[in-house]
Amino acid sequence: MNTTLKLVLLFGWIALKLAIVTAMLDRSVVQFIYAGF
Amino acid sequence: MIILLDPRFWAFVVTASILLSAVGGSTRSTVFGALNLVFLAVLIGPIPAAAVFGLALALWTGLAVADLLRTRGQERGASIVLAMMAAAVVAVFAGYKVLHDHGSVEAWMSSTLLGPDVGIAVRTLTALSFSYVFLRCVDAAITVTTGRSALRNPLALAGYLAPFHMLVAGPISSYADYFAMDEQPPTPASFERFAWSLNDISAGLFYKFAIAESLRIYAFGVRGGFAAPASLFDTMLLLVYIFFDFAGYSRVAVGIGRLCSIPTPENFNAPFLASSVTAFWTRWHMSLSAFVWRNIYIPLQMTLTRRFGIGRAHLVGVIPLLLAFGFVGLWHRFSGGFLLWGLGMGAILWIEKMVRDYSLSFPAMRDRKVRILASLLGPAYVFIVIAASLHYVMRQFLGI
Numbered sequence: 001m002n003t004t005l006k007l008v009l010l011f012g013w014i015a016l017k018l019a020i021v022t023a024m025l026d027r028s029v030v031q032f033i034y035a036g037f
Numbered sequence: 038m039i040i041l042l043d044p045r046f047w048a049f050v051v052t053a054s055i056l057l058s059a060v061g062g063s064t065r066s067t068v069f070g071a072l073n074l075v076f077l078a079v080l081i082g083p084i085p086a087a088a089v090f091g092l093a094l095a096l097w098t099g100l101a102v103a104d105l106l107r108t109r110g111q112e113r114g115a116s117i118v119l120a121m122m123a124a125a126v127v128a129v130f131a132g133y134k135v136l137h138d139h140g141s142v143e144a145w146m147s148s149t150l151l152g153p154d155v156g157i158a159v160r161t162l163t164a165l166s167f168s169y170v171f172l173r174c175v176d177a178a179i180t181v182t183t184g185r186s187a188l189r190n191p192l193a194l195a196g197y198l199a200p201f202h203m204l205v206a207g208p209i210s211s212y213a214d215y216f217a218m219d220e221q222p223p224t225p226a227s228f229e230r231f232a233w234s235l236n237d238i239s240a241g242l243f244y245k246f247a248i249a250e251s252l253r254i255y256a257f258g259v260r261g262g263f264a265a266p267a268s269l270f271d272t273m274l275l276l277v278y279i280f281f282d283f284a285g286y287s288r289v290a291v292g293i294g295r296l297c298s299i300p301t302p303e304n305f306n307a308p309f310l311a312s313s314v315t316a317f318w319t320r321w322h323m324s325l326s327a328f329v330w331r332n333i334y335i336p337l338q339m340t341l342t343r344r345f346g347i348g349r350a351h352l353v354g355v356i357p358l359l360l361a362f363g364f365v366g367l368w369h370r371f372s373g374g375f376l377l378w379g380l381g382m383g384a385i386l387w388i389e390k391m392v393r394d395y396s397l398s399f400p401a402m403r404d405r406k407v408r409i410l411a412s413l414l415g416p417a418y419v420f421i422v423i424a425a426s427l428h429y430v431m432r433q434f435l436g437i
Contacts, residue, residue, distance in 0.1 A: 007232065010232055010236060011232070013236070014232075014235050014236055014239045017239040017240060017242070017243040017247075018239050018242070020243060020247045021239070021242045021243055021246045021247055024246050024247050024250055024251070025042070025246060030250075030254060033254075034254055034258070
């Protein structure tokens with residue numbers, strides 16, 4: 001695997017984690033998910 | 038407000054990483070110490086920052102004077118100074134916590150939280166428990182007095198005692214490892230270091246705000262908080278929650294430490310994959326285990342082995358284990374219930390050691406299939422033992 005692809009995957013992974021964290025910090029998103037339980 | 042959600046916290050992370058990337062050698066820990074005091078004053082207030090510097094000053098004065106007396110051959114004088122230093126550190130520490138938690142000494146003494154008629158000694162020891170800063174004071178004092186590392190100035194010491202990125206949940210860095218940064222050349226900013234730091238920070242935030250929060254919401258609803266565990270299943274859920282919450286904070290601290298080149302030890306290493314309780318404690322809150330191993334278990338084990346001989350090392354080995362885990366219990370909370378929890382944990386480790394040593398004499402135990410089976414069943418055994426011990430200790434803690 002070349003270095004550029006590694007970096008793209010790493011930053012994609014970081015962005016995914018941060019996007020989920022940001023969504024979880026938004027109470028309205030949490031309320032929406034919780035309503036589905 | 039949760040400190041990780043405070044924008045000023047992240048502004049400090051960026052500031053520290055930029056300023057420290059240009060500093061190397063012996064001034065590094067001093068520069069971080071000065072920056073850190075400013076950060077603490079802004080983040081949590083000038084009084085806590087002053088208390089941290091007061092602690093560092095008391096520690097530095099005591100250790101420096103004791104060292105001076107020792108070089109002049111005045112061992113007795115050095116011991117008296119060290120005892121006075123310990124009293125000063127305890128006074129500054131307990132004084133700050135009393136005023137912070139209770140508002141006044143009268144309110145602290147009349148508080149019935151610990152039960153009625155509790156003496157000042159127990160109240161003071163309770164104020165010292167569950168403190169990372171106090172353990173760092175102990176580690177610094179032991180490391181310097183045993184000559185394993187040199188005494189640093191009060192500013193650098195203040196940076197070691199309460200680094201802003203380890204405020205919430207540690208880890209407890211060792212004095213010697215922390216000040217190893219003074220022997221390193223400047224670590225200029227690099228894209229690779231930035232990327233891996235960001236990976237640690239985002240993973241920690243994910244543990245804390247996505248996984249731990251989801252567990253809390255699943256168990257208690259959006260606005261609920263973890264309450265007294267009614268059943269063992271509740272405690273198992275609480276154990277997994279504690280892991281993701283605590284490991285999340287620790288991983289963020291490791292990431293910030295990497296970004297700013299401040300030595301910050303790992304605190305967790307997949308503890309639920311451990312196949313024995315002994316292995317579990319080398320993977321869970323690793324920096325506390327390392328502290329206890331370094332400062333209590335190893336010195337005691339060596340002293341006892343020298344006293345009773347290597348032949349009886351197995352039998353006398355139970356004493357350092359009980360004392361080390363008794364300390365771990367009392368550190369979590371100065372109470373009989375937690376002491377019993379710690380002693381029980383020490384006893385389990387000793388039994389595991391005896392069983393392991395005994396089973397090695399059977400060739401069948403070294404069979405590959407037996408080892409695979411043990412590694413599969415081990416984590417389930419560990420999880421049940423740890424959850425049951427947490428269930429006991431949580432009910433003690435909450436007075437159920």
